[in-house]
Amino acid sequence: MVPNSVMFRAASALTVAGIVLVVANWYARPEAALAWMAPLAMFAVMSAALRLSWRAPRRSTGNATALRGIPTAVVFAALMMGIPLALSLARSYGVVDDIDLGRRSTGVLIGAFLVMLGNVMPKNLPPLSSMRDDAARQQAFQRLLGWAWVLCGLASAITWLALSIDSAEVATTMLMVIAMAITIVQLVRLRKPRKNQPAAGLKYPPGV
Amino acid sequence: MNKVFKALSDPTRRRVLQLLRERPLSAGELSDHFPVSKPTMSAHFAVLQEAGLIESEKSGRTIVYRLVMSVLEDALLGFAETFGWRPDSKRTRRVRDVKAAKTLAKGQA
Numbered sequence: 165m166v167p168n169s170v171m172f173r174a175a176s177a178l179t180v181a182g183i184v185l186v187v188a189n190w191y192a193r194p195e196a197a198l199a200w201m202a203p204l205a206m207f208a209v210m211s212a213a214l215r216l217s218w219r220a221p222r223r224s225t226g227n228a229t230a231l232r233g234i235p236t237a238v239v240f241a242a243l244m245m246g247i248p249l250a251l252s253l254a255r256s257y258g259v260v261d262d263i264d265l266g267r268r269s270t271g272v273l274i275g276a277f278l279v280m281l282g283n284v285m286p287k288n289l290p291p292l293s294s295m296r297d298d299a300a301r302q303q304a305f306q307r308l309l310g311w312a313w314v315l316c317g318l319a320s321a322i323t324w325l326a327l328s329i330d331s332a333e334v335a336t337t338m339l340m341v342i343a344m345a346i347t348i349v350q351l352v353r354l355r356k357p358r359k360n361q362p363a364a365g366l367k368y369p370p371g372v
Numbered sequence: 373m374n375k376v377f378k379a380l381s382d383p384t385r386r387r388v389l390q391l392l393r394e395r396p397l398s399a400g401e402l403s404d405h406f407p408v409s410k411p412t413m414s415a416h417f418a419v420l421q422e423a424g425l426i427e428s429e430k431s432g433r434t435i436v437y438r439l440v441m442s443v444l445e446d447a448l449l450g451f452a453e454t455f456g457w458r459p460d461s462k463r464t465r466r467v468r469d470v471k472a473a474k475t476l477a478k479g480q481a
């Protein structure tokens with residue numbers, strides 16, 4: 165079984181493209197050799213992770229869900245590194261003059277990643293029977309978290325597109341802090357038992 | 373995504389999702405909210421499950437349903453509620469009345 169093979173192929177292609185970009189950058193600016201070694205090492209780690217995710221399901225299907233996430237994560241990581249590398253190469257050859265374009269595109273990509281992450285949060289609930297607190301609260305918690313991170317990601321991406329670099333950095337940091345504060349506050353509230361909490365061991369809502 | 377749109381196109385299924393937004397509910401509890409037969413409700417649950425919007429868990433002799441909607445699907449549901457069919461809207465009542473009148477006329481003819 166090969167989980168999410170389209171994403172796997174995209175991840176492989178982007179990793180190869182990333183390595184090619186690093187080598188091209190190295191060739192264009194050999195004086196910054198140390199700076200190119202770090203992304204090269206990162207791409208090597210990504211390749212190793214992809215290889216693991218390809219092989220592991222054949223040995224065991226138990227952690228297939230976790231492994232399915234590796235190609236998606238590699239796609240985003242490769243894009244986050246690849247776009248600045250491509251822009252850096254373009255700048256070396258005088259094709260692009262804008263220094264901030266790389267930062268902007270990375271910021272937009274991080275926003276898109278947050279949107280994707282938040283989107284699936286409410287879907288990844290644990291089995292109903294394993295919920296320690298009452299299921300209604302946990303469901304509400306995960307829905308709120310999903311919405312918070314999706315909106316944070318959207319706002320962050322728009323910020324990087326619309327505002328100046330300095331303002332975008334401040335605004336994105338504030339957005340992240342707000343989303344994290346919502347997460348932490350809700351997590352603390354979830355751990356605190358409600359006044360009319362169902363009796364211990366009653367995992368399902370009343371009336372079931 | 374087609375399955376999601378199909379699931380959200382029906383007002384009964386949308387109402388089921390609205391009810392499940394509050395808390396997980398058993399099949400019986402959900403059925404109590406609708407004046408339709410249990411097999412019909414089971415068919416609706418099957419469509420929702422196939423679309424990946426709800427999931428069920430068996431507890432003894434009861435089946436408990438709960439929401440597993442992504443944020444995008446949740447937004448689509450909100451969109452359908454706002455711009456689509458609403459149980460208490462005047463337009464809906466009018467459509468229902470027209471349908472009932474037509475059925476009655478067919479029966480008399």
